Amino acid sequence: MKKVYIQGAGSISSQKTFDNSEFLDEISVYNDTVISVVNPNYKEYIPPAAARRMAKGIKMGVVASRIAMQEANVEQVDAIITGTGMGCVVDSEKFVSAIIDNNEEFLTPTSFIQSTHNTVGGQIALGMGCKGYNFTYVHASNSFESALLDAKMQLELGEASSILVGGVDELGAHTIKIHRLIDHIKENAVTPATLLDSKSSGSVFSEGANFFVLGNALSERCYAEVVSVEMYNTLPLENLEETVEAFLKDNNLSTEEIDVVVMGNNGDVAYDNYYNHISSALFSETQHVYYKHLCGEFNTASSFGMWLGAKILKTQQIPEIVKLNETKASAIKHILLYNQYRGENHSLSLLKKC
């Protein structure tokens, strides 16, 4: 089977990550329960008239993918595979509320069209005239991993040689409002430094887009090799340890060979125990890294985790702000990523230095 490399990355997040020459050099600190992205200058990438019509998710997706493609130095790809939990949720909200508020009258199609889950993937394809394979996965916290797995399979089997894959989600005002009602969002404001110790339920809701060009060709530009991706719709805490061990064994690795574990802790007191469990039970000597204090929680937040892991492997640097413990990690070869949301849709991904 052919190998799969991350050849370029584009990240739009609640940190200034759209500039690939930096690596979390300046941290934007919040004291809130919902955070937005640090916007790039969209006009540099999209004509202003077009940008005005675009939903935020489309703008973020189009620009993140453009950045990734520029970095990979490609103008076309064989396939575009998108993960999104909610798609262009603002347009969904607009259309539903218009139906209710106006009793199904005076509606216009724009928000209905944009609300379709595959709009971001479709718009990216339209923008670059890509007639290749175009899929959109919409499976909560495994939306991005589904896209990643699909891309990896195609590249390994030689069905494609270059694929754009990414995760994107935008914030919606009503969605925020109703998720506060069911305590999925923290009641009290937290800062990046206090998130994990908040001892409260819910997380900090956010948005973002992280896109990657994956391909078979290895060059100096490459970030990392994508070795493995596995998803689990359910995974009881008592099976977590054996599942991680089996995953590593399938990849002919021991826990000692993992140099960094990138975890999706989001400060939810009811669910962070999954991360605490594997870090103490399996990786007590390993460097632990987290990121949702920087990018917040959204269905495709784990795509930011992938960006972080890839960036660590490429630069061989671990910014202090993401470290959960202090170890003497020297050369970083293997990174394990683990994510779940509210105890469901777990994923394990393995990146390797290339």
Add this chain to the structure above:
Amino acid sequence: MSKGVAITGMGIISAIGNNVAENYDALIQEKKGISRISKIDTIHKDAIMVGEIDTTNEQFFKQLNLPEDNNYGRSALLGVAAAKEAVAHANIKDIVKYSTGLISATSVGGMDMTEQYYYKYLEDESLQKYIEGHHAGDSTQKIAQELGIEKSLVTTISTACSSAANAILMGARLIKSGKLDRVVVGGTDCLSKFTINGFKTLMILSDTYNTPFDENRKGLNLGEAAAYLVLESDAVVKAENKKVLAYVKGYGNANDAFHQTASSENGDGATLAMEKALKVAGMEPRDIDYVNAHGTATGNNDLSEGRALIRVFGEDLPEFSSTKAYTGHTLAAAGAIEAVYSVLALQHNIIFPNLNFNSQMKEFHITPQTQLKQKELHTVLSNSLGFGGNCSTLIFSKEA
């Protein structure tokens, strides 16, 4: 790696029947399931016709043994009903015996509850259980749970009207690559005010029975439905001595990259999807015995798809028909509904008629099959085309 992708079970619920047998009976008796809408209170009720399923949500709770306080939306209910039939049909007693995944498609997801309780959530705590049921992955998680699929690869695809075809496509690839031994694939979508009004604003809803590939077609009828197929590897088929209904022989997905909602005039995406599927199947166009077309009965789709068919097959194409006159356009479920119909066509050597056809389209000379027809079938090609330029083709065959 598995060479063949065997279909060993099917389940379906649509406006023409609550299971595979009822759907087949309606197909051969030419009974359509299109009517006025009864379950959704919409101001458009006298201006549209739909393919609605009779069973109420409360009846489904009983049928599926769900607790009173469940938070199921209708897409999840339809999905569980059809997926359970598929797994039972495949005679699976122990679902965890082989590594089994689920790839489900939906576009409506939990929108039926969201649109009812959107503002009420803010006041009525008893309704808040539905908030978590809104996102598209929720119905899939529920289906997995009801089938007993645990700690496994479970995901959801949403590419508008090609969604379920893409779920089948992905499932077939997972079997072929050896990533899974068995996978349940399909899709589910219920009717909702959201989609009714959405398609209404696009002015592509017919006020009467939809008439695919007819010169005077007035647009589509929305329908609700769910259908699932069980796909198994050669190794499982052999070990379990499974009866194989048909094989997923070819598949292709391509993007029109033309317009967010309209298909290109010459059907570039659909042409590419059919060509890719033929290539994967190792077949030539002449090897296809019947085409189950997407045929939504909108002006744009049928012209674009018809031209694509001519580009692939020439003017001398095999019998083709759209079954949307029976079921309505069931959006994200359509690809799976029509996969079940394609397999039924193969099993019974029968071509289902394109109902409601009267007038030849002016733009070309191809005419759909309008009578039920017995014909020895070895291969059926099925198209699913959607918003976002998303075009998919599946090829089903009797032989591996």
